[in-house]
Amino acid sequence: MTRALNFLMWGILLISLTSCGQRQAPETTAPPYPASPKEKPLPPLSPKPKAMPTPSAPPSHKIGLLLPLSGPNEKLGKEMLQAAEMALFETGSSSVTLLPQDTAQGAHMAALKALDEGAELLLGPIFASEVEAVKPLLHVRNVSLISFSTDQNVADKRAFVLGFLPPQQIERVIRFAKERGLSKIAAVTPDDQYGQLIDHTLKRLESQGDIQLLGITHYTKGDLLEGNPGNARLLEEIAFYKTKGLDALVIPEGGENLVHLLRLLPPLLPLKILGSGQWDSPETLQHAAAGLGGGFFAAPLPQERQNFETRFKKAYGTIPPRIASLAFDATALAISLADRGYALQNLTYSEGFSGIEGLFRLTPVGLNERALAILEVTSSGFRPLSPAPESF
Secondary structure (H helix, E strand, C coil), X not given: CCCXXXXXXXXXXXXXXXXXXXXXXXXXXXXXXXXCECCCCCCCCCCCCCCCCXXXXXXXXXXXXXXXXXXXXXXXXXXXXXXXXXXXXXXCCCCEEEEEEEXXXXXXXXXXXXXXXXXXXXXXXXXXXXXXXXXXXXXXXXXXEEECCCCHHHCCCCEEECCCCHHHHHHHHXXXXXXXXXXXXXXXXXXXXXXXXXXXXXXHHHHCCCCEEEEEEEECCHHHCCCCHHHHHHHHHHHHHHHCCCCEEECCCXXXXXXXXXXXXXXXXXXXXXXXXXXXXXXXXXXXXXXXXXXXXXXXXXXXXXXXXXXXXXXHCCCCCCCHHHHHHHHHHHHHCCCCCCCHHHHCCCCCEEECCEEEEECCCCCEEECCXXXXXXXXXXXXXXXXXXXX
């Protein structure tokens, strides 16, 4: 059994949680009442005997939270702030104080304000360009940042990326496919930076002997429009891969692009399709009958996130955005390390942390590694085919 920190296994009845939302940028501290444990947590990083209560509480550790609290992304920012506040309330922690700062007028200034107010660790921002704007401060102030970005290009030893990283997802799903005897692989990827990242991952896996890569077909958004000549080209190239013994086709897309691609596939069915974390959405299930049924992808098991979404909706009246779970997990990580501090060796604890999005750990180069399950698309929901590893 891993000794990873199970810091998110606390649950309490949220009675008046909605009153803590919709604040612009006040300091936010957990209430004084304790949490009621849902199940016994795993051992902390450095177990200590329980201390008797003292008349004066220890000082709270200040954590900067960099989010868009105004402007076009205000709704997203405030919902992520609410998720972070939930982590405080559900753990009953008084060891951490959040310092929310609005990035709408500039992430650099928001980070500087948080640091001037005593922040020991920064959580956020969301966008890669904002992370780049903040990075110069990290080395000057000797402080670390855990961003919600998915762009691994902004990562370094002080700027961690907590977002979901496509190469890990593709690597996990390809290696599972190989275990199932699916070794001849082709892919259909967008002609953009994301597509290039998928291409590079597949070529690396081929060089390591994990797959035989029959080819990669690229497309632009225009190619997917009905009646565009690109439709015929895509069909021809996929049909060619089938003549070469294609075992599975990688389509690492979600949303509208996935819908357009599936519209083209009926002449080529049956076809085993492999996906990425972009499939990790209820909308994907609507396409089970259109060719995705039986396809699979790598992602955290959804149960804990669904429980989080239920609690969030009960507290705030809405389903949170998909990345709100990252704000919860990052805040819970900060709480779990409050006693030990936010030195790099603590942030990169090798056994990892157990969160809403499963087991994860931060790496010394600023990336994250996640223990991912394999989920199959069925008409009745996502069916686990392979569990997430319990340890690294």
